[in-house]
Amino acid sequence: MPMKREKSPAIESNEETTFATNITQPEAELSVDSSDDIIAKKEREIKKFPFEEKPGYQKFIALLNKFLYSGWYFATVAFIISFFWILGKFVPGSEVAGVIIIVLLCAFILIFIEDVTPLIPIFVMVSAMFPAEVNPAEYGLAFIGLAPLPIALIYHVIRYFRGFKIKKFFFPQLAISIALIVGGVGVVSAEEYANGIAWVLLLGALILLLYLVFSSYERFPKEVSVKDYLCKTLMAFAAIICFEVFVTYIIAPDQMAVDNGRVSLGWCIGNNFSSTLMFLIPGTLYLGTKSKHPWIYTVFFGIQYIVTIMSLSRGGILFATILLPFELAFMLYATPKKGKKEILIVLGVFVLIAIILVGVFWDKVSSLLNSVINNSFKADGHIEGSGREELYAEAWECFKTNPIFGVGIGYFGSNYDGGTMGFYFFHSTLLQIIACMGLVGIAAYVYNYVGRYKIIIKKDVFNIFILLGLLAFEGYSMIDTGTFNPMPSMIILMFITFFVELSNERCEREWPVYEKRKKKLEPVPVEGEAKSLETAEEAKPTEGDATVTVTESAIYKAADKAESTDADSGAPVPDEEQESVKQKGKSKE
Numbered sequence: 001m002p003m004k005r006e007k008s009p010a011i012e013s014n015e016e017t018t019f020a021t022n023i024t025q026p027e028a029e030l031s032v033d034s035s036d037d038i039i040a041k042k043e044r045e046i047k048k049f050p051f052e053e054k055p056g057y058q059k060f061i062a063l064l065n066k067f068l069y070s071g072w073y074f075a076t077v078a079f080i081i082s083f084f085w086i087l088g089k090f091v092p093g094s095e096v097a098g099v100i101i102i103v104l105l106c107a108f109i110l111i112f113i114e115d116v117t118p119l120i121p122i123f124v125m126v127s128a129m130f131p132a133e134v135n136p137a138e139y140g141l142a143f144i145g146l147a148p149l150p151i152a153l154i155y156h157v158i159r160y161f162r163g164f165k166i167k168k169f170f171f172p173q174l175a176i177s178i179a180l181i182v183g184g185v186g187v188v189s190a191e192e193y194a195n196g197i198a199w200v201l202l203l204g205a206l207i208l209l210l211y212l213v214f215s216s217y218e219r220f221p222k223e224v225s226v227k228d229y230l231c232k233t234l235m236a237f238a239a240i241i242c243f244e245v246f247v248t249y250i251i252a253p254d255q256m257a258v259d260n261g262r263v264s265l266g267w268c269i270g271n272n273f274s275s276t277l278m279f280l281i282p283g284t285l286y287l288g289t290k291s292k293h294p295w296i297y298t299v300f301f302g303i304q305y306i307v308t309i310m311s312l313s314r315g316g317i318l319f320a321t322i323l324l325p326f327e328l329a330f331m332l333y334a335t336p337k338k339g340k341k342e343i344l345i346v347l348g349v350f351v352l353i354a355i356i357l358v359g360v361f362w363d364k365v366s367s368l369l370n371s372v373i374n375n376s377f378k379a380d381g382h383i384e385g386s387g388r389e390e391l392y393a394e395a396w397e398c399f400k401t402n403p404i405f406g407v408g409i410g411y412f413g414s415n416y417d418g419g420t421m422g423f424y425f426f427h428s429t430l431l432q433i434i435a436c437m438g439l440v441g442i443a444a445y446v447y448n449y450v451g452r453y454k455i456i457i458k459k460d461v462f463n464i465f466i467l468l469g470l471l472a473f474e475g476y477s478m479i480d481t482g483t484f485n486p487m488p489s490m491i492i493l494m495f496i497t498f499f500v501e502l503s504n505e506r507c508e509r510e511w512p513v514y515e516k517r518k519k520k521l522e523p524v525p526v527e528g529e530a531k532s533l534e535t536a537e538e539a540k541p542t543e544g545d546a547t548v549t550v551t552e553s554a555i556y557k558a559a560d561k562a563e564s565t566d567a568d569s570g571a572p573v574p575d576e577e578q579e580s581v582k583q584k585g586k587s588k589e
Helices: 035-045 055-068 071-090 095-112 117-129 136-146 148-160 170-182 190-216 226-255 270-290 294-310 314-334 337-360 362-374 388-401 429-456 461-477 486-505 515-521 527-538 552-561 575-585
Strands: 018-022 547-551
Touching: 055 071, 055 095, 071 095, 071 117, 071 226, 095 117, 095 136, 095 148, 117 190, 117 226, 117 486, 136 148, 170 190, 170 429, 190 486, 226 270, 226 294, 226 486, 270 294, 270 314, 270 337, 270 461, 270 486, 294 314, 294 337, 314 337, 314 461, 337 362, 388 429, 429 461, 429 486, 461 486
Parallel strands: none
Antiparallel strands: 018 547
16 A cells, blocks of 8 residues: 655644665765755745744744635635725725725735735735725825835845746746837837836836746745635635625715716726626636535626626626636536536526516616627628727827837827826727837737746646636737736736646646546556555664665655556566565665
């Protein structure tokens, strides 16, 4: 019976179990370290303050870690954001208090916890706290409340610094940063360039810096699933959006939140949160495939789709509906047999309710359908685009003006009102790129897309769910510009890529999820592996014997080499090799 390989909890101890074996040369002493051992050694190099050695402090840190990687943490962050959003609706400006609380929470984590990934749920969800369009100048002295964050960040960087890691997505994001900076060179005025510098930094340098920092200071616990942590983050943010949309519909007559088909949550409108929901929904579906009660997640998925319809975003509804059958089909495929029945029952109830509601509210439904059709096509069948055709023609003219570098992010034309955002949207990712950054932008974004999808496209349940959500988002971005919305869209997209990359590195693979299929992929128990491990256990040090200290991972590597059966082919290893393994175990005798 082969020994089961289990990883020790990262929070409780970073020390690996060691074994002692005999060798023939008494003077030799060998230490074999895996990459995890090297990281553990670096962790031990950090000097600790005297109070950090006390049992009471260590117990406090253990409890804090347990909280930060639990569902209670996501619920706490979601509650703070939702509470101050709705408070800000009735008491304008009160959301500042919520921001200060969030800042203090971030600072607290940076000071006491080495791993920075617990900050990610906050970064993903914090933009949903603002009940009105944000004009930074209105907050004035409230910016003083942000002071603890940079102080804590500096402390964290100095205390836990081990150098920066350049991971796979760094250079694709660097390419975009450069393309944004050089956009408009040769044609743009200094005033126009200055007008777009904030967006250049937000879309390029900020996301690049966040990716670099989180890649370098990530110390995610081994016993916590990277996939689950990301999906719970996405699900929590989806819950916030759903809550805010329902509240907005209730208070809309007083707050003027619904106006001419535009549902506004303050921090975004229907077009924005409907596109955001597209890559939040896969988190719910993935967790549903692993749950003992998938019907709960199916119900929440249905609520998110209903909220997408309530956004009144024609493009959002269209692309969410296109991907809907693929997502549900894959959820059914990836869910164990018992759960399939629950999912099908819930879906049947949703369909029945939908039929009833369409019959009762047919006037409003037909009005929405007519709006989609009339604003999408002219009488002669050509695409109308609700005014986008003028923007598309303008984008092409901008490209012809400067095909190499475009006209820059700070460009402003006459066919779109940037409003308080101060950004000229061409309502198409492709046209935004060629108009503002020219051929340099096309090359940079192609490199970026290839880099991102090389990370995401893997034969894994989790990766496929993420891919389906991103395809819906990217499709909608071809008729809108979600890819040029730094918060929350591009921040979330960066963190999704970061987590998927981390999951790939940790080999958190689980394809397929059916137990009967997983058995086919599990290594076949082999006699040679068991014997080699028994040999390592039996090799006790005796007086006069030299010992070799090796890590547990090294023992497993030695065991793999001594396997008597190949896991794939089933071909036996010659008896001479098996006899050699036995002789090594008896060498001390």
